[in-house]
Every structure is written in C-alpha cells, then in structure tokens.
Amino acid sequence: MSELSTRERIHPGTAPGEDYHLEIVGEGDFATADMTLSIGPAHPATHGVFRIVLEMDGERVRSARPVIGYMHRGFEKLAEYRDYRQIMALVNRHDWLSGFSNELGVALAVEQLMEFEVPDRAQWIRMLMAEWNRVLNHLMFVGSFALELGAITPMFYAFREREDIQHMMEAATGGRLHFTYNQVGGVKIDLPKGFLRTSAELTTITRKRLVDYRDLILGNEIFQARTKGVGALPTDVALSFGVTGPTLQATGLPEDSRVTEPYLKYGEIDVPVPVGENGDAFDRFFCLLGRIEASLDIIDQVLDHIGPGPVNSKLPKMVKAPEGATYVRTENPLGQLGYWLESDGGRTPWRLKMRTPSFSNVQAIPYLLEGVLVPDAVAVLGSVFFVVGDIDR
Amino acid sequence: MSGVLARRDRALTPEETEELLRDRLGEAAVVGSVVEYGVFTLRIAQEHWLEAARRCRDEPLLAYDLFDNLFAVDMREEGFDVVTVLYSTSTGNRLVLRTRCAGGREAPTCPSISDVYRGANWMERETWDMFGIEFEGHPGLAPRILTVENFEGWPLRKDFHLVSRGVKPWPGVKEPAELDEDGNVIERVPRIGDAPGPYELDKVIAEQAKLANPVPEPVTAEGGNVEELAQDADLASDSGQVLTSADEQAAEEAEAQASDVAADVAGAQAQDLEQTAKDKAEQRRREQAEARRRKAEERAADADDAGAAPDQEGNA
Known part of the structure; x- marks a missing residue:
C-alpha cells in the first residue's frame, strides 16, 4: 500500500472543537496513528522561543505550521518615538548575532535622507566591522548546526575563534554583542591602536582553522548522510518566498547585495x-x-585600502531627516536586511519598516518540511539559519 | 547606491517600466511615479494592485522574481498606504509599488497578492496584525502573527499610543521625540475615535474586579475620585512641580499667539487644558501636604514610644 493512499484516508476531526480525528489507519503491522507534534517554544533546535507544530503521519511530517511572535518587542513602534541617534541602540537588538550589521542599515538610510557625506575611513571601518560581525555570526551557526546533528566538538572550536574576535571588537566598540558603534555620519570613535594588526593576525589564524572545520564537519560521513539531499529548496520557490543569504546562495544563485x-x-x-x-x-x-x-x-582587502582620516562628521544639534522615503538593503549575515525609512521632516521616523532576513527565510520552512522524516526535520530547521529575535522583532 | 537602476545592460529604465505597465494595465492603473534616493516608486490604483504584481513577476522584460517586502504606512486622515518592494535578480532593478487602501481609516481593505508571491502571505498577516488592513483573497489572516491572540487595537497606527508611556510617564528628562524645539514637553492628548489599546482593556478588567468585590472609595477634599485623578495623571507629567512650569510656558505661548487669528482656537484649548491641569496640580499638592502631616504625626508618636522605653532599644 502506498503512503499516499494511506494519507488520503485520514480525515480532519468533524466534532466541534476537535482539530483532527485520531484514528488507526493502514493495515496489519503497518498501522500508524495520526499525531500532532509540537516542537518548542523552548526547544534547543530553535535558537530561541520559536514553536513549530508538525502534523505527523507515523515518522513522516505531513505538514508544518510555524508559530512565531513569542519575542515580539515592537521595535517598529518604539523607533517612532526615538530620534535617529537613539535608534542605533534599538535596532542592533533584533538580530543579536549581527548587531553591527543591523545598525549599519539604519545609519545608511538616515545618511541617504540627510544627504550626508561619510568620510572614507569611516566607510572602510564599517566594512571591516561588518565583515568581522559576519564571521562571528557564521561561526555561531557552524557550531550550533553541528550540535543539532549530534556533534558537540565543533561548538567548542567555534567559540574559541568567537572569543578572540569578540575581544578584539570589544576593544574598539566596548560591546560584545550590542556594539552601538555606528552613528549617523560615521562611527563613534576611531579604532584603538593595534586593531588593524590584530585583525590581520586573526584572519590568518581563522583561515587556518577553517580547514579544520571542513575536515571535521563537511568531510564527515555522518554529517553528509544526514544533510545531503535533505530539505532541497528550488531557486524559484526561494525567490518567491523572499529567501536570501546563504539559503538562497545554496540554490545556485549568486545573489548578494554586496555585489x-x-x-x-x-x-x-x-x-x-x-x-x-x-x-x-x-x-x-x-x-x-x-x-x-x-x-x-x-x-584582508580592507586592510590594504584603509587609510588615515576622520571617522565621523560633525552632526547638527538636531538630527532631522527631510521629508521623503528611502529603502536601504544591506547584506546581513543571515540574508538581506531592508530598512524602509519614511520621514515627515521631524526628528523621529514616520515609519521604519524592518525587512528582516529570518522572517522571510522561516516562511519557507513549511515547504521544506513537507514529507521529510522527523530526524531530518531537525537538520532542516538547523540549516535554515535564523535568529528568533530577527523573526519577531 | 546610485547606479542601481542602470546596472545591467538589458534592464529597463524607470520611464520604460512605467510605460510598459501603463500599456499592459491601462492608463488608469498607474496613478503616479517618483524616483527619490535611487528608489523608483510607482503608485498603482487599488483595483489594479493584484494585476500589477502579477505583471511585474510574469512580464519577461521586468521579471521581478524576488519578493522583498510588504508593509503599510499610516497616511493620517487619508487612510493607509500598502507598499511592496520587488527586486529582479536578472536585471538588478528594484521597484516599489504603492497603493492607497480603500475604506479610509475605518475599514481599510486591499487585494492580497499572496497568490502571486508566496512571501506575501506572512507579510500581509503582519500588516493586518499591525494596521488592521483586511487583505481580500488572503488564505487566513488570523490568528495574529506577532502580537498575542487577545491583543486589542492596531499597534502601528498613529492613533495607538505607546502603552508604556500612557500608563507611566517617563521618569527624568523626556526623550527628544517628546520635546519640541525649545525643549518643552509635547503633551499627547488622545483623540476621539482612537483604537482601544491594552490600557483600555486593563481599565475594563479593573472595573470588573471592582464590581466583584466593592470597597469604599477614598474621597478627596474636593470630592474628586482618587482613581480618576490617577487616570488623568497620565496625560500630565509626573509631578505637580514640573506640571506648573510646563503650564506657565504653555500660558506664555498662548499669550504670544493671541494676536494670531489662526491660533485662537488652539489657545482656547490650551487654556482649557491649563485650567484642568492647574486644578489637578492643586489637588495633588493638597493631598501631598495631608500625607506629610500624617507621616509627621506618626513619626512623633513613634518618638514618644521610643522615649517611653529607652532601655529596650538600648539592649536591642
């Protein structure tokens, strides 16, 4: 008997208040029970308070329904009550693994509206920090994804690098996760002495250790068996969902805002x-x-280009964006982050819409989970890299 | 990001895009267009919203395949705008479509484009959750996607006030957003027809609790209800002292504007407000004086007790 015909004989509940009708279907030894499995809101595979409800047909997922909003903090509303300088401290919190990149988008949007010229050195510093932030973020997911598949060692390796990089960034910004280093017109202060040398050393060390990750994880037979052919996403579906970042690039499309x-x-x-x-x-x-x-x-290229000069420009006492609207899209570690900034000429944004990469990426999860087995569901959830704060904002 | 619109050789310019869409959808479909800060925005008539999105995706010359964003913007009395951002990975063009919702502020509606782009499903649910815009043809807007299920009101509408500020005034110096040019506090007075927020819900719950177990209400010297005062207080600042200084400034401003004919109405309103605020401040000062007096008496009584039994205290 094919699985399809077995599934067709399962009917949703007919009694009032009944979600589904629990009924033994199939015949003989292959009898299975229809079942609803709720993963989360506090499950290690979800990186935060995220819940997903799976309709199971035996070991197979029939349909999945993500339940989000547990961490909604209303950033878009709060931003309407704060002036442009204060927003920096607000927006670096929605995706707590990429604080610097989050700030960057708002800074660029405000500068675009105000037609502000940012000094060259500030721009190079921003790039440098954004890339280090990206490395930090990705190292976290390298560790956590392997952990979800049962390998605990890569997590320790990843955190070894993360610590070094965080120490270096802390020296410049004063923060480990929430840097608040950007400001309208540049960055807060210049880099500390020795920062560029440390950067150069750390790129060499990290690059050497990347070889370890490749051997340890990508070359691992168990890892390959668990992930190859699991949760394949076609390019057109990914685009229709608005999936970006590594999840989109994996489908074979070299779409990257930086390019x-x-x-x-x-x-x-x-x-x-x-x-x-x-x-x-x-x-x-x-x-x-x-x-x-x-x-x-x-x-490495930024280190070749970066030169001396001012790192910020003098702001007027009152930061006011002229009336108008702009859309800035930057490549965040997890995908493309978009800020729609609409101003009515006042000191606070009239509307600041955040297009967060995780929100769009997570939307594709029900599509990916349809028909996979339960152990594969964990692999799928872990491989669509998302941060729950970034979904719920 | 200046060279975005003409990056790849076969990409259409904004003018060509507009012309093409006018040709395909009819002259009436495109209401207007603007390019600002390198972002090309097309205003679409609402009847053609769904068709416009479909054309943008399917027209080979446009090929907007990446669904980027969908959200709403509060346009004050005019209602709400729904905005969607599309991007083409083949031409590198980005297009912003914008339409005005039908139904004004009371019952805004907009056609759903979730059939065209899969990503629009959640974005429209979010927009409904935040603005209360009904998307016709959407497979299911409820339950609320980001806020809690029993949340009341539409939080991103401008007439929905930030709850934390309504319940408790911000301590210390006000934030720049709440001060005007000269550093005076901008008082936000709720208007008629405001969406009910959780604060209103709290009031209803408190009301019900009061009915369930009634307690004699404390009455002030003027006969005013203490709870009413507390409710009024969230319109005013945190202490009577600050209030009066703010009021004086308001009064000065009102006098200065008196010559201006247009400001007459506003001045009258300001004076009304000022009068009620002054009354409240007066009452509060009296209450505080009363409380201080009571406290002083208690302290005196304590001191007497301590004086009567000094040995015990010394031993302790």
Whole structure:
C-alpha cells in the first residue's frame, strides 16, 4: 500500500472543537496513528522561543505550521518615538548575532535622507566591522548546526575563534554583542591602536582553522548522510518566498547585495560569493563556511585600502531627516536586511519598516518540511539559519 | 547606491517600466511615479494592485522574481498606504509599488497578492496584525502573527499610543521625540475615535474586579475620585512641580499667539487644558501636604514610644 493512499484516508476531526480525528489507519503491522507534534517554544533546535507544530503521519511530517511572535518587542513602534541617534541602540537588538550589521542599515538610510557625506575611513571601518560581525555570526551557526546533528566538538572550536574576535571588537566598540558603534555620519570613535594588526593576525589564524572545520564537519560521513539531499529548496520557490543569504546562495544563485547593489566601498573590492548546487542542507552549510572565507578575504582587502582620516562628521544639534522615503538593503549575515525609512521632516521616523532576513527565510520552512522524516526535520530547521529575535522583532 | 537602476545592460529604465505597465494595465492603473534616493516608486490604483504584481513577476522584460517586502504606512486622515518592494535578480532593478487602501481609516481593505508571491502571505498577516488592513483573497489572516491572540487595537497606527508611556510617564528628562524645539514637553492628548489599546482593556478588567468585590472609595477634599485623578495623571507629567512650569510656558505661548487669528482656537484649548491641569496640580499638592502631616504625626508618636522605653532599644 502506498503512503499516499494511506494519507488520503485520514480525515480532519468533524466534532466541534476537535482539530483532527485520531484514528488507526493502514493495515496489519503497518498501522500508524495520526499525531500532532509540537516542537518548542523552548526547544534547543530553535535558537530561541520559536514553536513549530508538525502534523505527523507515523515518522513522516505531513505538514508544518510555524508559530512565531513569542519575542515580539515592537521595535517598529518604539523607533517612532526615538530620534535617529537613539535608534542605533534599538535596532542592533533584533538580530543579536549581527548587531553591527543591523545598525549599519539604519545609519545608511538616515545618511541617504540627510544627504550626508561619510568620510572614507569611516566607510572602510564599517566594512571591516561588518565583515568581522559576519564571521562571528557564521561561526555561531557552524557550531550550533553541528550540535543539532549530534556533534558537540565543533561548538567548542567555534567559540574559541568567537572569543578572540569578540575581544578584539570589544576593544574598539566596548560591546560584545550590542556594539552601538555606528552613528549617523560615521562611527563613534576611531579604532584603538593595534586593531588593524590584530585583525590581520586573526584572519590568518581563522583561515587556518577553517580547514579544520571542513575536515571535521563537511568531510564527515555522518554529517553528509544526514544533510545531503535533505530539505532541497528550488531557486524559484526561494525567490518567491523572499529567501536570501546563504539559503538562497545554496540554490545556485549568486545573489548578494554586496555585489549586486554595492553599498559602502564594496564596489571597489572583490567580493567572492560561494554558491551551492542542490539547495539542500549540505549546500547551505557549505555556503555558510564559504561566506566566512569570503569575509576573511574582504577583511584582508580592507586592510590594504584603509587609510588615515576622520571617522565621523560633525552632526547638527538636531538630527532631522527631510521629508521623503528611502529603502536601504544591506547584506546581513543571515540574508538581506531592508530598512524602509519614511520621514515627515521631524526628528523621529514616520515609519521604519524592518525587512528582516529570518522572517522571510522561516516562511519557507513549511515547504521544506513537507514529507521529510522527523530526524531530518531537525537538520532542516538547523540549516535554515535564523535568529528568533530577527523573526519577531 | 546610485547606479542601481542602470546596472545591467538589458534592464529597463524607470520611464520604460512605467510605460510598459501603463500599456499592459491601462492608463488608469498607474496613478503616479517618483524616483527619490535611487528608489523608483510607482503608485498603482487599488483595483489594479493584484494585476500589477502579477505583471511585474510574469512580464519577461521586468521579471521581478524576488519578493522583498510588504508593509503599510499610516497616511493620517487619508487612510493607509500598502507598499511592496520587488527586486529582479536578472536585471538588478528594484521597484516599489504603492497603493492607497480603500475604506479610509475605518475599514481599510486591499487585494492580497499572496497568490502571486508566496512571501506575501506572512507579510500581509503582519500588516493586518499591525494596521488592521483586511487583505481580500488572503488564505487566513488570523490568528495574529506577532502580537498575542487577545491583543486589542492596531499597534502601528498613529492613533495607538505607546502603552508604556500612557500608563507611566517617563521618569527624568523626556526623550527628544517628546520635546519640541525649545525643549518643552509635547503633551499627547488622545483623540476621539482612537483604537482601544491594552490600557483600555486593563481599565475594563479593573472595573470588573471592582464590581466583584466593592470597597469604599477614598474621597478627596474636593470630592474628586482618587482613581480618576490617577487616570488623568497620565496625560500630565509626573509631578505637580514640573506640571506648573510646563503650564506657565504653555500660558506664555498662548499669550504670544493671541494676536494670531489662526491660533485662537488652539489657545482656547490650551487654556482649557491649563485650567484642568492647574486644578489637578492643586489637588495633588493638597493631598501631598495631608500625607506629610500624617507621616509627621506618626513619626512623633513613634518618638514618644521610643522615649517611653529607652532601655529596650538600648539592649536591642
């Protein structure tokens, strides 16, 4: 008996208040019970308070329904009550693994509205920090994804690098997660002495250790068996959902805002974009590792270009954006982050809409989970890299 | 991001895009267009919203395949705008479509484009959750996607006040957003027809609790209800002292504007407000004086007790 015909004989509940009708279907030894499995809101595989309800047919997922909103903090409303300088401290919190990149988008949007000229050195520093932030973020997911598949060692390795990088960034910004280093017109203060040398040393060390990750994880037979061919996402479906970042690049499309819509000084340097072939969990992880290496390449190029000069410009006493609207899209570690900033000429934004990458990426999860087995569901959830704060805002 | 619109050789310019869409959808479909800060925005008549999105995706010359964003903007009395951002990975163009919702502020509606782009499903649910815009043809807007299920009101509408500020005034110096040019506090007075917020819900619950177990209400010297005062207080600042200084400034401003004919109405309103605020401040000062007096008496009584039994205290 085919699974399809078995599934067709399962009917939803008919009695009032009954979600589904629990009924033994199939015949003989293959009898299975229809079941609803709720993962979360506090499940290790979800990186935060995220819940997903799976309709199970035996071991197979029939349909999945993500339940989000547990961490909604109303950033868009709060932003309407704060002036442009205060927003920086607000927006670096929605995706807590990429604080600097979150700030960057708002800073660029406000500068665009105010037609502000940002000094060259500030732009290079922003690129440097954004790329280090990306490395930090991706290292976290390298560790956590392997952990979800049962390998605990990569987590420790990843945190070894993360600590070094965080120490260095802390020296410049004073923060470990919430940097608040951007400001309208540049960055807060200049880099501390020795920062560039430490950067250069850390790129060498991290690049050496990336080889370990490749051998340890990508070359691992168990890892390959668990991820290859699991949760494949076609390119057109990904685009229709608005999926971006490593998840989109894994489908074979080299779409990256740093290349296709260069901001800051990305147009002047070479940005490598890793792409996958099948769009499955393995490819997504492959792209994630590739993006770390790409970021290290960019950091090396930035170190060649960065020169002396001012790092910020003097702001007027009252930061006011003229009436108008702009849309700024930047490449955040997890995908493309968009800020729609509409101003009515006042000191606070009239509307600040955040287009967060995780929100769009998570939307594709029901599509990916349809028909997979339960252990694969964990691999799928872990490979669509998302941060719950970034979904709920 | 200046060279975005003409990056790849076969990409259409904004003018060509507009012309193409006018040709395909009819002259009436495109209401207007603007390019600002490198972002090309097309205003679409609402009847053609769904068709416009479909054309943008399917027209080979446009090929807007990446669904980027969908949200609403509060346009004050005019209602709400729904905005969607599309991007083409093949031409590198980005297009913003914008339409005005039918139904004004009371019952805004907009056609759903979730059939065209899968990503629009959640974005429209979010927009409904935040603005209360009904998307016709959407597979299911409820339950609320980001806020809690029993949340009341539409939080991103401008007439929905930030709850934390309504319940408790911000301590210390006000934030820049709440001060005008000269550093005076901008008082936000709720208007008629405001969406009910959780604060209103709290009031209803408190009301019900009071009915369930009634307690004699404390009455002030003027016969005013203490709870009413507390409710009024969230319109005013946190202490009577600050209030009066703010009031004096308001009065000065009102005098200065008196010559201006247009300001007459506003001045009258300000004076009304000022009068009620002054009364409240007066009452509060009296209450505080009363409380201080009572406290002083208690303290005196304590001191007497301590004086009567000094040995015990010394031993302790």
